[in-house]
Amino acid sequence: MLSNFTIDIAGGESIAIVGATGSGKSTVARLLLRFYDTNSGHVFLDGVDVRKLKLRDLRQQIGVVFEDTVLFNDTVAHNIGFAKSTASQQDLERAAKLAGAHDFIGELPNGYETVIGERGFSLSGGQRQRIAIARAIIADPRVLVLDDATSAVDPSKEGEIRExxxxxxxxxxxxxxxxxxxxxxxxDRVVLLDGGTIAAIGTHEQLAATNMRYREVLASMDQPKKVAN
Known part of the structure; x- marks a missing residue:
């Protein structure tokens, strides 16, 4: 539940939403994508209330990489390129290289034609995330939502995902x-949520230097989690 939440994001700007578990971080993304609608207030995309847009039109403009990546029971190529049916093999490989996925794809039994997903070749958490990022690159959305793609990845692979x-x-x-x-x-900016409201906005450096609650949230993020390569 969010309350008294108002923020303007400029075109080309990146915002990190930070907060403890249950603070409302994921709610922001779900409202933008209209997984559910607001009871009061509005969400605008380029000045247009998202509730006035057709769901298909809205979601074609927004690329999403969720923490729990969904892969189809299909080839690597189709998993990367499903959002752009006209994508060439060159397009797929460029996206995979940018996402840090091309090398491991080349080591799969049939490369880009390897079937993955529940009934296909098993990929690690880090590999799944890189496939999802390549998918977002191919889609070339106006707005990108990343539900921290490094959160389920082994620390040794975190740098690759972050790049x-x-x-x-x-x-x-x-x-x-x-x-x-x-x-x-x-x-570019960080929004600190606490109990569904904005507690602070600033750069990472500003908040780390001046906001005790922000430092507490950062410290909690450093706790070990179960991860996968």
């Missing part, structure tokens, strides 16, 4: 639901 995130975020309006401190630094 992929940096690439796809560059020059693009981006909302990052941040679960790890390193990801926050990618954003």
């Amino acid at each position: 992929a995130m940096r690439t796809v975020m560059s020059g693009r309006t981006t909302i990052v639901i941040a679960h790890r401190p390193g990801t926050i630094a990618l954003a």
Whole structure:
């Protein structure tokens, strides 16, 4: 539940949403995508209330990489390129390279034609995230929502995922639901949520220097989690 929540995001700006569990971080993304609508207040995209847009039109403008990546029971190529049916093999490989996925895809039994998903070749958490980021690159959305793609990844792979995130975020309006401190630094501004309200807004450096609650949230992010390569 969000209350007294107002924020303007400029075109090309990246925002990290930070807060403890239950603070309302993921609610922001779900309202933008209209997984559910507001009881009061409005969400605007380029000045248009998202409730006035057809769901298909809205979601075609927004690329999403969720923490729990969904892969189809299909080839790697189709998993990356399903949002753009006209994508060429060259397009797929470029997106995969930017996402840091091309090398491991080349090591799969049939490369880009390897079937993955529940009934296909098993991928690690980090590999799944990189496929999802490549998918977002191919879609080339106006707005990108990243539900911290590093949160379920082994620390040894975190840097690779973060670089992929940096690439796809560059020059693009981006909302990052941040679960790890390193990801926050990618954003132009940070929004600290506490109990569903905005507790502070600033750069990572500003908040780390001046806001005790922000430092507490950062410290909690450093706690070990179960991760996958």
